Amino acid sequence: MQDLIDDIAAAMAKAEERGKVADYIPELGHVDPQQFAITLATVDGQVYSAGCATTPFSIQSISKVFTLTIALGQMGDSLWTKVGREPSGDPFNSIVQLEHESGKPRNPFINAGAIAVVDAIMMGHEPKETLGEILSFVRYIADDDSICFDHAVAASEMAHRDRNASLAHFMKAFGHLRHDVDKVLGTYFHQCAIAMSCEQLAHAGLFLASDGVNKPSGIRVVAPQRARRINSLMMMCGHYDASGEFAFRVGLPGKSGVGGGILAIAPGHGAIAVWSPGLDAYGNSLLGTQALEMFVQRTGWSVFGH
Numbered sequence: 303m304q305d306l307i308d309d310i311a312a313a314m315a316k317a318e319e320r321g322k323v324a325d326y327i328p329e330l331g332h333v334d335p336q337q338f339a340i341t342l343a344t345v346d347g348q349v350y351s352a353g354c355a356t357t358p359f360s361i362q363s364i365s366k367v368f369t370l371t372i373a374l375g376q377m378g379d380s381l382w383t384k385v386g387r388e389p390s391g392d393p394f395n396s397i398v399q400l401e402h403e404s405g406k407p408r409n410p411f412i413n414a415g416a417i418a419v420v421d422a423i424m425m426g427h428e429p430k431e432t433l434g435e436i437l438s439f440v441r442y443i444a445d446d447d448s449i450c451f452d453h454a455v456a457a458s459e460m461a462h463r464d465r466n467a468s469l470a471h472f473m474k475a476f477g478h479l480r481h482d483v484d485k486v487l488g489t490y491f492h493q494c495a496i497a498m499s500c501e502q503l504a505h506a507g508l509f510l511a512s513d514g515v516n517k518p519s520g521i522r523v524v525a526p527q528r529a530r531r532i533n534s535l536m537m538m539c540g541h542y543d544a545s546g547e548f549a550f551r552v553g554l555p556g557k558s559g560v561g562g563g564i565l566a567i568a569p570g571h572g573a574i575a576v577w578s579p580g581l582d583a584y585g586n587s588l589l590g591t592q593a594l595e596m597f598v599q600r601t602g603w604s605v606f607g608h
């Protein structure tokens with residue numbers, strides 16, 4: 303397995319077309335697009351890495367998997383009154399569907415949906431308390447207390463928040479947000495600005511690969527049915543309007559972020575985290591997707607088989 307991971311990293315090092323870093327968040331625009339990392343953490347406790355797999359990067363929308371897990375833990379199925387669970391077929395920051403659907407976002411992984419989820423988990427608390435809870439949860443599932451927010455990234459996004467602020471105000475106008483818009487956005491931007499390495503991210507995702515239990519540590523994070531449902535949402539909605547393309551090419555539940563990371567789950571086998579900062583036109587990591595495609599071709603671990 304280490305040979306395969308090394309082969310993938312070697313192939314990606316040679317790639318000339320590396321995509322474009324997300325400069326709409328200026329702080330992310332400075333990241334070097336030459337970087338690549340991959341980690342496979344298996345359900346039997348093995349870890350295989352290549353590239354800069356211990357370098358922290360901005361996990362951005364991958365954090366939406368963790369806040370969704372927290373929200374389902376707090377409120378169970380009543381979360382689905384606030385956010386839907388259908389693919390949107392629109393870009394991650396699109397506003398068009400919100401008007402047609404009375405301010406209820408299609409799914410928890412587009413920006414509007416994640417903003418609604420964070421509003422739900424705030425439950426009247428201040429952003430600091432909610433952020434403390436989110437960070438504790440991520441540290442717990444990754445078994446690593448060194449994980450932190452990158453405050454410069456969060457501040458950069460807050461300073462350029464017009465688009466996300468529009469989504470939030472629009473939902474608030476329909477009565478879908480309970481808290482002050484800037485407090486919700488401040489919480490959302492910090493959640494997105496969590497910095498993690500591929501090794502930390504693969505560890506954090508392991509519970510989704512074995513029915514809700516992080517097998518190497520023996521910690522149950524969620525019930526099997528909940529893990530299955532989170533995986534299905536990742537498969538259908540994790541790459542926005544390129545979710546169909548990702549299923550076609552890779553065939554694993556996956557969640558991308560504009561920091562260039564992707565967390566993919568191979569149920570029964572393990573969690574794979576990849577990172578390459580250059581994005582494709584849909585805002586998903588260009589080389590990260592190629593690396594995962596190569597990975598499933600060689601392992602046959604796509605949920606659809608070889």
Ligand SMILES: NC(=O)CC[C@H](N)C(=O)O
Pocket residue numbers: 361362363364394395413459466491494558559560561585
């Ligand atoms: N796709 C993403 O990773 C987007 C997250 C980013 N924080 C935003 O709101 O625009």
